[in-house]
Amino acid sequence: MRILIAAAGSRGDVAPYTGLGAALRRAGHEVTLAAPDGFAALVKEAGLEFHGLPGARGGERQLLRAAAEYVTELGRAFVDLPASSADLLLLSTTTAPLGRHLAEATGTPTMGAYVVPAAPTGDFPPVITGARSLGRLGNRTAGRFALRMADRLYAGAVADLRRGLDLSPLTPHATRRRQEREGWPVLHGFSTVLLPRPADWRPGLDVVGTWWPYVDEARRLPAALEDFLAAGPRPVFIGFGSMAAGQGERLGELAVRALRHAGLRGVLQTGAAGLAADGDDVLTVGDVPHELLFPRVAAVVHHAGAGTSAAALRAGVPAVPVPVTADQPFWAGRLAALGAAPGPIPFRSLTAETLAEALGRVVRRQTYSRAAASAARLMAAEDGAGTAVKAVERLAG
Numbered sequence: 001m002r003i004l005i006a007a008a009g010s011r012g013d014v015a016p017y018t019g020l021g022a023a024l025r026r027a028g029h030e031v032t033l034a035a036p037d038g039f040a041a042l043v044k045e046a047g048l049e050f051h052g053l054p055g056a057r058g059g060e061r062q063l064l065r066a067a068a069e070y071v072t073e074l075g076r077a078f079v080d081l082p083a084s085s086a087d088l089l090l091l092s093t094t095t096a097p098l099g100r101h102l103a104e105a106t107g108t109p110t111m112g113a114y115v116v117p118a119a120p121t122g123d124f125p126p127v128i129t130g131a132r133s134l135g136r137l138g139n140r141t142a143g144r145f146a147l148r149m150a151d152r153l154y155a156g157a158v159a160d161l162r163r164g165l166d167l168s169p170l171t172p173h174a175t176r177r178r179q180e181r182e183g184w185p186v187l188h189g190f191s192t193v194l195l196p197r198p199a200d201w202r203p204g205l206d207v208v209g210t211w212w213p214y215v216d217e218a219r220r221l222p223a224a225l226e227d228f229l230a231a232g233p234r235p236v237f238i239g240f241g242s243m244a245a246g247q248g249e250r251l252g253e254l255a256v257r258a259l260r261h262a263g264l265r266g267v268l269q270t271g272a273a274g275l276a277a278d279g280d281d282v283l284t285v286g287d288v289p290h291e292l293l294f295p296r297v298a299a300v301v302h303h304a305g306a307g308t309s310a311a312a313l314r315a316g317v318p319a320v321p322v323p324v325t326a327d328q329p330f331w332a333g334r335l336a337a338l339g340a341a342p343g344p345i346p347f348r349s350l351t352a353e354t355l356a357e358a359l360g361r362v363v364r365r366q367t368y369s370r371a372a373a374s375a376a377r378l379m380a381a382e383d384g385a386g387t388a389v390k391a392v393e394r395l396a397g
Contacts, residue, residue: 004086015213023385046214075157105165112186121198209384234298239269248274257352304332316376318368339371
């Protein structure tokens with residue numbers, strides 16, 4: 001079967017699909033992953049075919065304006081997406097509002113492949129709004145409102161795309177009504193340990209387990225990192241992924257002060273922030289697979305993206321979540337609810353003192369480590385990519 005996966009956004013929005021795609025390839029399918037051009041190497045390393053999409057650009061512009069401009073650019077690129085040659089189109093949360101129209105034009109079967117929950121539920125509020133519950137009725141109402149806002153964001157791009165595909169006009173609301181009426185299937189690639197499947201979701205919305213980013217079996221940690229790990233007690237990992245661009249100097253100094261105040265060693269990951277620091281008790285690294293490093297650290301300080309939150313849990317390591325934006329406060333709240341992390345430190349409130357205090361707690365109080373280890377044992381029983389492969393093959397008949 002020829003499968004086209006379309007994913008857009010930051011690294012955390014794309015990397016899980018390299019693991020899912022690799023599992024589909026091992027099962028005998030031909031897989032192409034359409035993603036922003038900057039992730040070409042990541043996709044090809046997993047043995048997948050690559051199709052380029054525009055990359056998101058933030059800069060100094062307002063977030064909503066930047067998102068709207070990106071969606072418009074993405075919509076133009078979807079006209080040329082090779083869906084007509086595919087037997088199945090798998091769509092992420094960021095590409096589904098466009099991909100469903102492409103599927104209509106080409107007659108290609110399609111399925112959602114989400115790494116965050118999007119359907120309204122009484123169990124929790126929309127992940128984009130943070131972690132505070134509004135009660136069951138309030139959560140569902142907020143969930144429906146969030147979908148309407150997403151429809152509004154994509155409306156112009158959808159209208160342009162349908163014209164480009166010679167389809168008759170269709171409002172986003174009508175598109176979503178049709179999707180729900182048809183019971184459009186969506187696989188969710190996150191762990192039920194981190195977030196159980198809501199009981200009030202309709203059939204066809206399934207949670208299958210995390211899709212871990214592809215890591216080559218021959219991949220090893222850099223020698224300098226191995227030497228640092230062997231030279232003393234387990235260090236703390238500190239990284240902010242795709243967040244905090246340009247704040248590396250400030251964050252590096254803050255991190256070192258916090259580590260030394262808490263009496264801990266540290267591994268700082270450069271990331272988009274450009275984090276860096278020097279010293280016998282701290283090492284700066286670039287791109288390192290979480291799968292290889294996290295089991296060997298004492299704690300993980302991170303921005304609470306969905307993938308990094310899951311990776312820390314999988315390693316059985318406590319976390320100090322420092323959410324920046326979007327769904328990150330939600331996942332930070334989930335880690336705290338499991339007992340694997342203290343209450344999150346909002347990025348804007350982060351200081352060397354607050355970080356040192358949180359690190360002292362998670363490293364020295366065993367309750368956090370025990371909760372993380374318990375979650376890791378449960379997650380080890382999940383096979384998110386394997387379960388997704390079976391679901392895809394069932395759909396294809």
